[in-house]
Amino acid sequence: MKNRCKYLGLVLAVICLLPAAPAFGGEARKRIAHIVDQSDQLADVEAEILFGRELAARILGHYGFCDDPKLNRYVNLVGRAVALHSGRPELTYHFGVLDSEELNAFAAPGGYVFITRAALLKMQNEAQLACVLGHEIAHVTERHVIRELNIRGADGSAVAGIAGLISGATSGTVKSLEQAMDRAAEILFKNGYKIQDEIQADAIGMLMAASAGYDPMALQDFLSREKRFEKEDETYKGDHPAHMVRVEKMNMVLAAGNAIRTKKATLAERFYANVNH
Amino acid sequence: MIGTVIMSTRQNEHTGKRQRKLWTVFLWIAALIFLKPDQGRSYDLYVTSLKASIYLMPDTTSEALFEVKQGFKLNGVRKSGYWHQVDHESRTGWIYGFQVGEKPPVKKNEIYGTFSSLFQKYETFMSRARRRSSAYSSVAAARGLKEHRQRVTVQYRLDFEALEKLEAVQFTDEQVMEFLREGMQNEKSL
Numbered sequence: 001m002k003n004r005c006k007y008l009g010l011v012l013a014v015i016c017l018l019p020a021a022p023a024f025g026g027e028a029r030k031r032i033a034h035i036v037d038q039s040d041q042l043a044d045v046e047a048e049i050l051f052g053r054e055l056a057a058r059i060l061g062h063y064g065f066c067d068d069p070k071l072n073r074y075v076n077l078v079g080r081a082v083a084l085h086s087g088r089p090e091l092t093y094h095f096g097v098l099d100s101e102e103l104n105a106f107a108a109p110g111g112y113v114f115i116t117r118a119a120l121l122k123m124q125n126e127a128q129l130a131c132v133l134g135h136e137i138a139h140v141t142e143r144h145v146i147r148e149l150n151i152r153g154a155d156g157s158a159v160a161g162i163a164g165l166i167s168g169a170t171s172g173t174v175k176s177l178e179q180a181m182d183r184a185a186e187i188l189f190k191n192g193y194k195i196q197d198e199i200q201a202d203a204i205g206m207l208m209a210a211s212a213g214y215d216p217m218a219l220q221d222f223l224s225r226e227k228r229f230e231k232e233d234e235t236y237k238g239d240h241p242a243h244m245v246r247v248e249k250m251n252m253v254l255a256a257g258n259a260i261r262t263k264k265a266t267l268a269e270r271f272y273a274n275v276n277h
Numbered sequence: 278m279i280g281t282v283i284m285s286t287r288q289n290e291h292t293g294k295r296q297r298k299l300w301t302v303f304l305w306i307a308a309l310i311f312l313k314p315d316q317g318r319s320y321d322l323y324v325t326s327l328k329a330s331i332y333l334m335p336d337t338t339s340e341a342l343f344e345v346k347q348g349f350k351l352n353g354v355r356k357s358g359y360w361h362q363v364d365h366e367s368r369t370g371w372i373y374g375f376q377v378g379e380k381p382p383v384k385k386n387e388i389y390g391t392f393s394s395l396f397q398k399y400e401t402f403m404s405r406a407r408r409r410s411s412a413y414s415s416v417a418a419a420r421g422l423k424e425h426r427q428r429v430t431v432q433y434r435l436d437f438e439a440l441e442k443l444e445a446v447q448f449t450d451e452q453v454m455e456f457l458r459e460g461m462q463n464e465k466s467l
Contacts (some may be wrong), residue, residue, distance in 0.1 A: 042387060077448065265460065
């Protein structure tokens with residue numbers, strides 16, 4: 001019985017000390033780790049921007065740029081208003097309108113976000129635009145494209161993998177980088193994101209737009225509208241998951257009390273003043 | 278008879294040892310399942326969005342206790358879905374996960390302040406790619422390997438001219454905030 005008590009005491013002592021163990025790391029080690037981390041972080045973000053810039057040039061080359069300064073200015077202002085509430089303040093976001101009849105929106109790493117002219121024309125207010133841009137910003141902040149490429153760096157992260165390719169000095173790494181960019185373009189143009197990435201982008205986009213003051217329900221409204229157009233519009237590209245699944249998930253987020261349910265701004269008048277229907 | 282008693286005593290000892298071992302294994306497993314190393318230990322969180330509200334409950338319809346600005350350090354207690362429970366100066370509340378990070382936010386000028394180095398890297402990369410592409414094409418052409426030339430051809434057309442136009446559209450955070458404020462005020466006055 002005594003022995004059993006000893007055993008129990010020893011095991012309980014170990015259990016109690018377990019959570020405290022990492023605290024013995026020391027402040028100096030923490031500071032050094034922070035400095036190394038920060039410089040790695042800067043290099044990774046630079047690589048992410050360079051990669052995204054190349055991919056953005058591919059998107060523009062593929063769809064064509066809608067060279068309407070007034071429209072681009074407006075889309076940029078709405079997008080940047082939402083991006084101010086994103087978790088990646090180190091990025092400068094660029095928003096552009098694509099001259100395409102296809103209903104779609106794209107995001108390239110590093111903060112490049114695009115929406116087609118056709119998608120803009122299907123919208124009814126600024127809140128819908130804010131939510132859709134918020135959804136695309138979430139693909140940037142969560143690094144969905146880079147993660148999908150499944151390139152791993154020395155520390156096991158996808159961004160470090162891209163950084164490794166960009167800093168690579170051999171022709172082999174340049175070729176690998178080009179291939180990675182083409183694969184990224186294929187994800188955007190053909191294959192689409194994973195359903196869980198789309199659902200995560202919906203939730204974050206909706207919450208970001210709400211933080212900026214827009215009605216988060218606008219994303220649901222637009223997706224329901226898009227669903228109707230899906231049947232009518234043959235040019236619709238199915239690179240987003242079934243609309244009903246997404247709408248249901250959004251309802252779950254709202255029902256769980258995770259989003260603002262109070263009525264917020266939609267700014268329909270300003271939208272129509274800037275987007276010519 | 279004595280032999281039977283000794284044997285049964287040995288058997289009891291053996292059973293007791295086995296029971297102790299089983300107890301130890303059981304408690305270790307229970308410890309691993311219920312006491313993750315992170316549990317009970319707070320962690321640093323930094324506000325990465327422009328500003329963020331701390332709510333009483335993980336629900337934006339609940340009372341907003343206070344507001345924090347970008348870079349503000351909070352003490353994370355636990356994560357639940359999209360939310361982190363945080364405490365600050367003996368007040369506990371909830372914040373959206375996408376508005377915080379484990380590291381302090383990196384400022385724009387730290388990244389874009391070194392524009393020249395960024396684009397130098399980019400140009401180096403591009404010139405390397407061009408050099409490789411043209412060298413490869415000419416060698417392939419000399420050998421009559423048309424399929425190789427097709428492979429090195431960029432699969433997608435790249436439009437850097439449009440990209441530069443896009444990047445030329447610049448706004449300060451203040452201009453963006455003013456645009457937002459103006460819109461919200463007009464909506465209220467309607």
